[in-house]
Amino acid sequence: MKKKRYFSRGAIFVLCAIFALAFLMPTVLTISNSFMAESEIKSNYGMIFSTTTGGYVSETVNLKFIPDRVTAAQYVAGLIKSPEYLIKFWNSLILVVPIVLFQVAVASVAAYSFTRWRGKIRSGIFFFYVILMLMPYQVTLVPNYLISQWLGILNTRWSIILPGIFAPFSVFLLTKFMRRIPYSLIESAKVDGAGEWEIFTRICLPQCRSALYSIAILVFIDYWNMVEQPLILLQDADSQPLSVFLSSINAGEIGLAFAMATVYMVPSLLLFLHGEEYLVEGIANSGSVKG
Amino acid sequence: MQSFLQSLCFLSPSLLGVGIFFIVPFGVVVYYSLIDGVGSRNLVFLDNFIKIFHNSAFLMAARNTLQFSILAVPLAVVLAIVLALMLEARIPLKSQFRTFFLSPMMVPVASVVLIWQVLFNYNGTINEFLLLFGADKIDWLQSDYCQIVVLILFLWKNLGYNMILFMAGLSNIPKELLEVADVEGASELYKFFAIKLRYLSPTVLFVTILSLINSFKVFREVYLLTGDYPYEKLYMLQHFMNNTFRSLDYQKLSAAAVIMAIVMVVIIALLFKAEDWFGKDVEG
Numbered sequence: 001m002k003k004k005r006y007f008s009r010g011a012i013f014v015l016c017a018i019f020a021l022a023f024l025m026p027t028v029l030t031i032s033n034s035f036m037a038e039s040e041i042k043s044n045y046g047m048i049f050s051t052t053t054g055g056y057v058s059e060t061v062n063l064k065f066i067p068d069r070v071t072a073a074q075y076v077a078g079l080i081k082s083p084e085y086l087i088k089f090w091n092s093l094i095l096v097v098p099i100v101l102f103q104v105a106v107a108s109v110a111a112y113s114f115t116r117w118r119g120k121i122r123s124g125i126f127f128f129y130v131i132l133m134l135m136p137y138q139v140t141l142v143p144n145y146l147i148s149q150w151l152g153i154l155n156t157r158w159s160i161i162l163p164g165i166f167a168p169f170s171v172f173l174l175t176k177f178m179r180r181i182p183y184s185l186i187e188s189a190k191v192d193g194a195g196e197w198e199i200f201t202r203i204c205l206p207q208c209r210s211a212l213y214s215i216a217i218l219v220f221i222d223y224w225n226m227v228e229q230p231l232i233l234l235q236d237a238d239s240q241p242l243s244v245f246l247s248s249i250n251a252g253e254i255g256l257a258f259a260m261a262t263v264y265m266v267p268s269l270l271l272f273l274h275g276e277e278y279l280v281e282g283i284a285n286s287g288s289v290k291g
Numbered sequence: 292m293q294s295f296l297q298s299l300c301f302l303s304p305s306l307l308g309v310g311i312f313f314i315v316p317f318g319v320v321v322y323y324s325l326i327d328g329v330g331s332r333n334l335v336f337l338d339n340f341i342k343i344f345h346n347s348a349f350l351m352a353a354r355n356t357l358q359f360s361i362l363a364v365p366l367a368v369v370l371a372i373v374l375a376l377m378l379e380a381r382i383p384l385k386s387q388f389r390t391f392f393l394s395p396m397m398v399p400v401a402s403v404v405l406i407w408q409v410l411f412n413y414n415g416t417i418n419e420f421l422l423l424f425g426a427d428k429i430d431w432l433q434s435d436y437c438q439i440v441v442l443i444l445f446l447w448k449n450l451g452y453n454m455i456l457f458m459a460g461l462s463n464i465p466k467e468l469l470e471v472a473d474v475e476g477a478s479e480l481y482k483f484f485a486i487k488l489r490y491l492s493p494t495v496l497f498v499t500i501l502s503l504i505n506s507f508k509v510f511r512e513v514y515l516l517t518g519d520y521p522y523e524k525l526y527m528l529q530h531f532m533n534n535t536f537r538s539l540d541y542q543k544l545s546a547a548a549v550i551m552a553i554v555m556v557v558i559i560a561l562l563f564k565a566e567d568w569f570g571k572d573v574e575g
Binding site for chain 1: 294295297298299300301302304305306308309311312313315316317319320374377378380381382383384387388389390391392393394395396397398399400401402403404405406407409410416447450451452455456458459460493494497500504507508510511514515518528529532533536544545547548551552555556559
């Protein structure tokens with residue numbers, strides 16, 4: 001009996017290890033390939049990314065983990081020699097950071113309202129938020145486009161930032177966190193004569209600090225990865241974020257593409273390493289649509 | 292009354308924004324879907340919808356999206372449960388495994404499509420493997436296999452998130468129940484189907500909705516892998532929308548958006564009903 005246990009645990013461990021390798025491989029490969037020289041990239045992947053004008057000379061594809069010679073040449077080329085990628089990186093930041101900050105701010109006030117007062121109308125509104133949260137881009141982009149046109153903000157960053165700020169995801173998740181704050185805490189503050197705003201800022205927000213962080217991480221990844229909105233709402237090539245721009249790197253610069261792809265991962269990977277526990281907590285709490 | 296006003300105060304920034312950027316323009320979208328042109332404004336009721344349902348590009352996009360969802364959603368749910376159950380076992384490096392499984396969600400798709408292109412190119416690594424085993428090469432992205440390439444990318448990216456949801460669900464199952472089952476000599480399989488799955492049913496519902504929505508978003512992966520004009524089987528609803536945006540046919544756009552909104556509401560309602568039905572003897 002005991003032997004059997006150990007055996008099945010061993011099997012599970014091996015299975016987990018295989019899965020883990022598969023999950024890590026694309027990320028690790030991208031990072032390690034970014035430290036290869038362009039000539040090595042060409043000899044490894046020439047077959048794939050060769051174009052009629054490319055003039056690559058390689059017979060086989062050689063997916064390699066470890067560079068022959070580690071070099072930062074691609075980073076130098078992408079980040080120092082020309083400002084193009086830095087500008088696109090900045091474009092991404094300038095879109096995403098305001099969305100994260102203001103979405104969380106707007107949501108925290110709204111979530112307080114949903115937590116503090118219940119009623120038929122408000123639970124109706126909350127339900128509507130959930131439905132809105134679940135709508136795919138195919139539905140929400142058309143209204144976003146129309147309103148941007150009327151407000152005259154089409155083709156400017158505002159056409160992405162403003163709808164982003166009011167996206168209901170944070171409201172939903174933060175409400176679920178806030179409803180866990182013991183009611184007695186709010187009640188006793190009220191007895192002490194605190195106003196609603198004071199209860200909100202002095203009691204509610206400090207209690208939700210980790211929740212706010214985990215929601216901010218989730219919103220950040222969502223928008224850092226965005227492609228659909230800038231494609232439709234930002235026609236201007238200069239203001240495209242790096243996510244869209246990366247796909248337009250042409251076949252002659254694959255080494256550079258690996259390096260810039262790595263640069264693009266860095267902010268979200270750093271957030272992940274720093275806030276994994278918060279992230280997990282945030283995801284776990286999003287786990288049911290009701291109440 | 293005073294409390295109602297107070298609650299409105301706190302809610303108003305969000306409600307105002309949602310109203311301006313989502314509700315009001317969506318109302319206009321509904322209106323646009325019922326008229327024959329922004330200029331003439333004659334009510335034509337269902338004409339635009341009938342036209343959409345006769346539009347071959349829309350039908351193809353809808354079929355492809357549906358096909359992908361049917362493939363992707365069950366896999367995203369089942370494999371995530373498998374991962375979550377595996378991490379319940381007492382094995383070493385458990386928290387590291389969780390980190391590894393979750394890490395793809397933090398990696399922007401744009402950053403890893405290069406690897407997918409290397410793997411699934413006609414001269415790529417996967418085909419080299421196939422040759423080793425004497426199989427024929429497959430032109431992954433330019434054949435009917437193309438959805439599989441995107442499916443793998445989709446699962447890679449989304450399984451970790453779903454797994455966390457299931458792990459949270461599993462940890463909510465009353466321990467006593469499982470202990471009793473152990474004492475009674477229940478098999479792992481029985482424990483899973485009779486106890487765990489019952490308690491997981493709300494999570495299964497949520498993950499299903501979430502995966503369904505994510506499978507509608509798979510345009511992003513397709514676009515980054517293959518650009519504006521992918522192989523026919525990868526022409527998704529969002530491709531249709533993008534192309535219609537380019538021609539600025541408001542009637543077509545609006546009708547398509549309204550149809551999709553209705554489909555989503557119906558799907559969500561059905562899943563809610565399903566959860567009520569499965570979960571009724573668990574809650575409370």
